Amino acid sequence: MAEHFKLTIDGQTVVAEEGMTILDAALASNIYIPHLCNHPDLTPVGACRMCGVEVDGGRMVMSCMTPAKANIDVVTDSPDIEKSRKVTMKLMIMDHNMDCLACEAAEKCDLLRVASYLGIQPDQLENMRPLGRDLPLDTSNPFFQFDANKCILCGICVRTCEEIVGLSALGYINRGFKTVVGTFGNKGFVDSVCESCGECVVRCPVGALVPKKPGIATREVRTICAYCGVGCGMYVGVKGDQIVSVRGDRESPVNLGSLCVKGRYGFNYINHPDRLTSPLIKKDGEFVKASWDEALALIASKFKESKGNKFAALTSAKCTNEDNYLVQKFTRLVMETNTIDHCARL
Amino acid sequence: MAGLVTTFGSGAMTNSIEEIDNAGTIMVIGANVTVAHPVISHRIRRAAQNGATLIVINPKEIDLVRAADHFIQPASGSDTVLLMGMARYIVDNDLHDKEFIAEYTEDFEDFRKSLELFTPEFVEKIAGVPWDQIARVAHIYATGKPSSIYYAMGIAQHSHGTDNVMAIANLAMLTGSVGKLSTGVNPLRGQNNVQGACDLGGLPNVYPGSQMVNDVVIQEKFEKAWGGELSGELGLTHTEIFDEILSGTIKSLYLVGENPVLTEANSKHARKALEEIDFLVSQDIFLSESGKYADVILPAATFAEKDGTFTNTERRVQRVRQVIPPRGDSKPDWWITSQIAQAMGKNGFEYQDSSEIMDEINSVTPIYAGITYQRIEKTGLQWPCLDENDPGTKFLHKDGFARGKGRFVPLEFTASTETTDEKFPLILTTDRSLYHFHSGTMTRRVGGLEKLDGEEFVKINPIDAKEFGIEDGNWVEVSSQRGTVKVRAKLTDICRPGMCSMTFHFFESPTNEITNPTLDPVAKTPETKVTAVNIIKCK
Numbered sequence: 001m002a003e004h005f006k007l008t009i010d011g012q013t014v015v016a017e018e019g020m021t022i023l024d025a026a027l028a029s030n031i032y033i034p035h036l037c038n039h040p041d042l043t044p045v046g047a048c049r050m051c052g053v054e055v056d057g058g059r060m061v062m063s064c065m066t067p068a069k070a071n072i073d074v075v076t077d078s079p080d081i082e083k084s085r086k087v088t089m090k091l092m093i094m095d096h097n098m099d100c101l102a103c104e105a106a107e108k109c110d111l112l113r114v115a116s117y118l119g120i121q122p123d124q125l126e127n128m129r130p131l132g133r134d135l136p137l138d139t140s141n142p143f144f145q146f147d148a149n150k151c152i153l154c155g156i157c158v159r160t161c162e163e164i165v166g167l168s169a170l171g172y173i174n175r176g177f178k179t180v181v182g183t184f185g186n187k188g189f190v191d192s193v194c195e196s197c198g199e200c201v202v203r204c205p206v207g208a209l210v211p212k213k214p215g216i217a218t219r220e221v222r223t224i225c226a227y228c229g230v231g232c233g234m235y236v237g238v239k240g241d242q243i244v245s246v247r248g249d250r251e252s253p254v255n256l257g258s259l260c261v262k263g264r265y266g267f268n269y270i271n272h273p274d275r276l277t278s279p280l281i282k283k284d285g286e287f288v289k290a291s292w293d294e295a296l297a298l299i300a301s302k303f304k305e306s307k308g309n310k311f312a313a314l315t316s317a318k319c320t321n322e323d324n325y326l327v328q329k330f331t332r333l334v335m336e337t338n339t340i341d342h343c344a345r346l
Numbered sequence: 347m348a349g350l351v352t353t354f355g356s357g358a359m360t361n362s363i364e365e366i367d368n369a370g371t372i373m374v375i376g377a378n379v380t381v382a383h384p385v386i387s388h389r390i391r392r393a394a395q396n397g398a399t400l401i402v403i404n405p406k407e408i409d410l411v412r413a414a415d416h417f418i419q420p421a422s423g424s425d426t427v428l429l430m431g432m433a434r435y436i437v438d439n440d441l442h443d444k445e446f447i448a449e450y451t452e453d454f455e456d457f458r459k460s461l462e463l464f465t466p467e468f469v470e471k472i473a474g475v476p477w478d479q480i481a482r483v484a485h486i487y488a489t490g491k492p493s494s495i496y497y498a499m500g501i502a503q504h505s506h507g508t509d510n511v512m513a514i515a516n517l518a519m520l521t522g523s524v525g526k527l528s529t530g531v532n533p534l535r536g537q538n539n540v541q542g543a544c545d546l547g548g549l550p551n552v553y554p555g556s557q558m559v560n561d562v563v564i565q566e567k568f569e570k571a572w573g574g575e576l577s578g579e580l581g582l583t584h585t586e587i588f589d590e591i592l593s594g595t596i597k598s599l600y601l602v603g604e605n606p607v608l609t610e611a612n613s614k615h616a617r618k619a620l621e622e623i624d625f626l627v628s629q630d631i632f633l634s635e636s637g638k639y640a641d642v643i644l645p646a647a648t649f650a651e652k653d654g655t656f657t658n659t660e661r662r663v664q665r666v667r668q669v670i671p672p673r674g675d676s677k678p679d680w681w682i683t684s685q686i687a688q689a690m691g692k693n694g695f696e697y698q699d700s701s702e703i704m705d706e707i708n709s710v711t712p713i714y715a716g717i718t719y720q721r722i723e724k725t726g727l728q729w730p731c732l733d734e735n736d737p738g739t740k741f742l743h744k745d746g747f748a749r750g751k752g753r754f755v756p757l758e759f760t761a762s763t764e765t766t767d768e769k770f771p772l773i774l775t776t777d778r779s780l781y782h783f784h785s786g787t788m789t790r791r792v793g794g795l796e797k798l799d800g801e802e803f804v805k806i807n808p809i810d811a812k813e814f815g816i817e818d819g820n821w822v823e824v825s826s827q828r829g830t831v832k833v834r835a836k837l838t839d840i841c842r843p844g845m846c847s848m849t850f851h852f853f854e855s856p857t858n859e860i861t862n863p864t865l866d867p868v869a870k871t872p873e874t875k876v877t878a879v880n881i882i883k884c885k
Contacts (some may be wrong), residue, residue, distance in 0.1 A: 047506070141798075162395075164388065166391025177843075196780075197384065212739060219690075224665070226666075227783055227788075228382060228537065228538060229383065229535035229536055229540060231656055231662060231664055233664070238669055253362075253364055254364075254385075254664075255385045262783060265792070265795070266788070266794075267792070269648075269792055270629075271673070272791045274630075274633070275645070276633060276644075276674075277676055279645060280642070282642070286397065287643060290642075296689040299642055299689070300686060302641075306443050309590075310596060310597040310598060311596065311598050312581075312590070312599050313599070313600040314602065314606070316539075317536075317540035317542075317548075318537055318539060319536060320652070320700065321656065321657060322544050322680045322700040323602070324539070324547070325547065325679045326679075326680045326687075327602055328547040328686050329572065330686065331600075332547075332559075333572045333574045333694065336576075337737050338550050340549070340550060340581060341550050341582070341587065342548045343584065343606075
């Protein structure tokens with residue numbers, strides 16, 4: 001058990017746990033400190049300079065980088081803090097593409113949230129000279145795109161790829177004002193080592209990394225991915241009777257919320273027009289639609305003639321345990337043979 | 347799986363996925379985890395960043411190598427020799443765990459004698475890698491505990507695949523690296539529910555829960571539970587089924603969600619069998635290449651359209667839930683099978699939903715006895731789970747092996763059945779793509795995945811390509827004794843000189859028409875990882 005201790009934030013006494021930063025302690029006690037580059041899954045870097053606080057009346061420190069300690073007195077807002085945050089925020093917004101209505105991030109945008117918390121007004125931006133960035137979109141990946149004009153260089157994507165995926169496909173390119181996030185040689189996502197897992201897209205706090213076909217689900221169902229043997233837990237989002245989104249289940253001990261490209265984006269086959277939607281019986285070399293009763297009657301009559309060593313079943317490693325149990329019970333009990341196998345060896 | 351049953355008494359992953367985080371040494375052999383088990387590869391790479399030593403052994407320089415501390419690139423088919431070489435180094439340098447061997451294992455002396463053959467010179471010659479590389483990883487594996495091994499089809503798909511698996515098991519027992527946290531032998535299962543299909547008796551020799559069909563006591567138990575007579579005779583395996591169709595014995599085949607025309611080694615044989623069989627029923631979500639030969643097609647629901655459970659590679663039984671109604675008139679597989687049984691006038695198949703089937707599974711399958719829908723509502727349980735109060739099993743063989751004592755198996759050197767010669771000078775191995783799954787029936791219908799990887803390439807080392815007069819992107823014919831496939835070439839040094847590699851996801855270039863169908867005599871796994879081929883540039 002981690003040790004607990006007390007500290008004061010804006011005059012409130014709160015309880016924190018050993019290992020928490022001041023920002024963690026505040027957020028855990030429902031006290032908001034503006035922040036952009038902090039993410040609970042990742043190592044803090046103190047890049048966005050938004051979460052500054054004053055400790056014991058001293059100079060400002062970044063709360064995401066400062067361990068919470070017993071009995072300290074933290075102030076999250078003061079004229080000095082506000083001034084610092086506003087200047088930094090204006091610099092960040094200065095060359096940000098402000099096409100908010102058409103932006104994918106919309107109400108999920110952390111930049112918008114922090115800007116409105118700080119009360120940034122349009123006229124406050126006018127005396128600044130925007131750089132007028134017009135960087136090309138990277139649309140090379142079929143599932144998501146990257147707009148460097150909306151990137152705030154918080155580094156969450158870079159750290160996600162390094163710390164969560166263990167891949168480091170993303171990094172910073174150039175220096176100073178010209179710094180952008182990109183792949184090795186800035187060649188675009190598909191021409192890099194990127195595995196298209198979308199973990200960075202999930203964590204991007206603004207509209208820089210967004211899915212190409214964002215699905216807004218009206219309900220979600222918790223289930224298990226049907227691709228490989230890892231068995232990642234996931235939430236499948238539905239709109240009407242169509243699947244529109246998939247996200248990882250953070251409670252699953254198997255994947256802790258992570259998914260791969262197939263699991264996250266590979267669900268369109270379910271609604272593919274090629275899906276078989278009715279039994280078919282071959283007549284004169286052509287498949288003809290049939291009712292379930294017709295198909296079952298034909299199968300029953302044919303199977304009755306081929307019990308014992310005349311019958312074989314190949315069951316499926318893609319089907320459920322219950323499906324497989326019934327195919328083997330059917331083969332053994334009804335068809336009177338143990339000749340049942342599946343593709344375990346392939 | 348047979349190799350682990352012989353040595354340990356249970357053929358499943360010994361440890362849990364979460365135990366990767368705390369491993370001291372992780373050895374990944376014959377497994378391309380970044381493409382076949384992506385989320386496990388994230389975890390392995392994270393562990394390597396956080397201090398675990400990662401050893402990768404593979405004839406191809408797979409993507410995981412970038413994260414590895416040590417990489418060995420042996421010749422295809424030399425795994426047993428390499429692993430026995432590691433064992434020899436460990437014994438010669440007195441790094442083996444004598445207490446563990448004495449307390450938990452048997453037949454060590456026989457095994458030790460069999461190491462005599464595997465001298466450094468012999469191992470270097472067969473595996474084609476310097477001895478000091480092998481010695482170094484052996485030293486790390488034996489001393490950098492907790493050590494765990496992960497392997498997949500690169501170990502199993504050989505005519506001596508069972509030997510390969512037993513060589514891994516020997517190495518683990520030798521160093522006492524089984525039965526502890528983050529310490530064990532972990533076969534990574536490929537398909538989402540291949541573990542479950544095995545557990546629930548989708549095999550010719552066992553009832554659910556690995557209970558042998560030729561054990562009279564077990565047979566009587568199932569006869570009583572199911573209310574009918576059962577056969578005590580072992581059934582036929584996958585590849586044997588196609589032989590018996592062609593010989594005229596098997597008249598009817600019930601094909602549930604399988605596509606042997608693309609996945610079976612030497613798939614021409616399977617194709618011919620499906621052409622000739624009297625009556626073929628194909629139950630699937632799409633009309634597959636195999637389904638085209640069917641007499642009756644039954645439309646099945648996908649995983650998103652039905653309830654049930656999958657068992658993942660770490661033995662965790664997890665709840666699958668219906669998300670949307672089945673498309674058209676498609677139905678869950680369990681419903682279809684139960685309707686066929688009822689149409690044949692058989693009692694005992696009147697299930698209302700999948701949970702009633704799980705109740706029956708609980709009652710006849712000891713390792714699943716305590717795994718009820720109610721208990722796995724939130725988080726899945728790992729078998730063995732013997733009753734309602736059993737919390738499940740995080741890692742196997744704690745305080746002794748499932749079979750009693752772990753059994754060391756002395757091994758010899760067995761060459762792959764196909765070696766290169768003038769006519770077929772290269773070795774072809776099969777692999778997978780991150781963007782596709784098995785025969786591609788699902789993933790090839792997802793536009794974005796198809797855009798990321800829409801075509802088969804035979805990957806070949808530039809040195810070989812030069813010799814064969816092939817340039818990057820050329821159309822080539824890859825031929826083995828069994829036939830020819832046409833495909834474009836990709837020049838890459840991820841393949842060792844002398845070997846090339848293809849996936850089997852693409853029906854346009856059905857790789858398995860040319861792969862080596864020679865079976866491992868015990869596990870009956872085909873040798874698709876070693877096929878002698880020739881490559882000619884198309885005119």
